[in-house]
Amino acid sequence: MATSKASSRFLFYGNSLCLDFVNTERMREGARVDLIESADDLWEWMLESGALPLDAVESGKRQLPGEVAVREAKELRAALRGMARQMAAGETVAPEIAEMLNAHLRRRRGYQQLTLGEGGWTRRFHSEDAQGMDFLFTLVDSAIDLLSGGQGLVRQCESNHCILYFFDTTKNHRRRWCCMEGCGNRHKAAEHYRRRKAKDSRHETLDEKTPL
Missing domain, CATH: 1.20.5 (Single alpha-helices involved in coiled-coils or other helix-helix interfaces)
Incomplete structure (x- = not known):
C-alpha cells in the first residue's frame, strides 16, 4: 500500500527503498523539484526512510564531507532512475547500471547481522572499514533485490504530470497511480x-x- 508520513516533505509511495530514493525528485506545479539539495536533506531522508539508523547517520556526517555524500548519492540516484525507467518499460537494465551496483558491493567490508529493535528483527550491516562504511549500501541492496525479483512489477505513475515510480505489490498487480x-x-x-x-x-x- 502506498503510504507517506503526514508531517514529512518526502514521499514514501515506492514500496521499495531504492524507488523511494528515486522519488526524491518529483514534480510540483509543473516543475521538477529535487528534495536532496544539501547534505542535511540527504541525512534527513536517510534517517526518515529507515535507510540508516541514527548512529550511522551521525557517523556519516563526521566522516564524509557533505558535498561528497550528496554527489555520490545523486550519482547512484541517477542510475536507479535509469534502472526504474527501464524496468517499467520492460527493457533489460543497462550493464553499466549493474556495474555501478557491483562497484558498491566491491567497496563493502563487513558483515550482515540481525539486530532486534522496536519494530522487531532487522538486518543491519556492520562495517569493518576504518575509512567508514558505504553509506549507500541499503539503497544498493534494495536495488539488487528489486532487479533480481521485481521484473514486471515496477511501474511509473500513469499521470502525465508525475515522475514517481513504485513497486506494484497489489494482489492483481493493476496499480496505476503513485x-x-x-x-x-x-x-x-x-x-x-x-x-x-x-x-x-x-x-x-x-x-x-x-x-x-
Whole structure:
C-alpha cells in the first residue's frame, strides 16, 4: 500500500527503498523539484526512510564531507532512475547500471547481522572499514533485490504530470497511480469533468436541433 508520513516533505509511495530514493525528485506545479539539495536533506531522508539508523547517520556526517555524500548519492540516484525507467518499460537494465551496483558491493567490508529493535528483527550491516562504511549500501541492496525479483512489477505513475515510480505489490498487480489521494483522485476528477462537459455539450446540441 502506498503510504507517506503526514508531517514529512518526502514521499514514501515506492514500496521499495531504492524507488523511494528515486522519488526524491518529483514534480510540483509543473516543475521538477529535487528534495536532496544539501547534505542535511540527504541525512534527513536517510534517517526518515529507515535507510540508516541514527548512529550511522551521525557517523556519516563526521566522516564524509557533505558535498561528497550528496554527489555520490545523486550519482547512484541517477542510475536507479535509469534502472526504474527501464524496468517499467520492460527493457533489460543497462550493464553499466549493474556495474555501478557491483562497484558498491566491491567497496563493502563487513558483515550482515540481525539486530532486534522496536519494530522487531532487522538486518543491519556492520562495517569493518576504518575509512567508514558505504553509506549507500541499503539503497544498493534494495536495488539488487528489486532487479533480481521485481521484473514486471515496477511501474511509473500513469499521470502525465508525475515522475514517481513504485513497486506494484497489489494482489492483481493493476496499480496505476503513485497514490490515490494525489494523482488517482486528480485523474478521477478530470474524468468526471470530461464526462459532464461532454454530456452538457450533447444537451446543447439537442436543444439547438429542437424546433421552437
